[in-house]
Amino acid sequence: AEVVVLTIPHPHEYDTAKALAAPLRGKTVVDVSVPLTNYKPPEAELPPEGSAAEAVQAILGNGTPVVAAFKTTSSVVLEEVERELVSDELVCSDDQDAKAVVMGLVEAIGARALDAGRLRNARAMELMTAVLIGLDQRYKKRDIGFRFTNV
Numbered sequence: 432a433e434v435v436v437l438t439i440p441h442p443h444e445y446d447t448a449k450a451l452a453a454p455l456r457g458k459t460v461v462d463v464s465v466p467l468t469n470y471k472p473p474e475a476e477l478p479p480e481g482s483a484a485e486a487v488q489a490i491l492g493n494g495t496p497v498v499a500a501f502k503t504t505s506s507v508v509l510e511e512v513e514r515e516l517v518s519d520e521l522v523c524s525d526d527q528d529a530k531a532v533v534m535g536l537v538e539a540i541g542a543r544a545l546d547a548g549r550l551r552n553a554r555a556m557e558l559m560t561a562v563l564i565g566l567d568q569r570y571k572k573r574d575i576g577f578r579f580t581n582v
Contacts, residue, residue: 518576
């Protein structure tokens with residue numbers, strides 16, 4: 432595969448990335464995990480690198496571009512493949528080509544991909560996920576998402 436999506440729950444993703452570093456070299460790696468320490472209420476605990484995506488990039492090295500995506504879309508929504516995606520998908524990476532590939536995949540599954548800039552912006556995305564999960568809990572939903580206007 433040219434694109435690999437890591438759907439490993441945090442904190443196991445780091446050990447998995449270390450174990451797979453050699454076979455992943457040169458591939459585009461999509462990081463979807465969010466480092467939550469609590470679930471009720473949800474709290475994101477960002478690692479020293481700044482975000483889970485940045486930590487994975489540090490593990491895999493510069494020869495393997497990491498793209499942060501699908502962090503602010505509920506896994507419930509993504510599991511229902513026939514369901515129309517009505518939320519926006521933020522995508523960020525330090526590698527423009529890898530980001531473009533992932534944005535194309537996002538569009539192919541029916542969502543609107545928004546270029547969220549450099550990989551360091553995954554920090555905000557991971558914090559936003561804690562907010563979304565809290566909203567889901569508060570309003571007894573499982574699929575609240577973000578839509579950005581006037582883009």
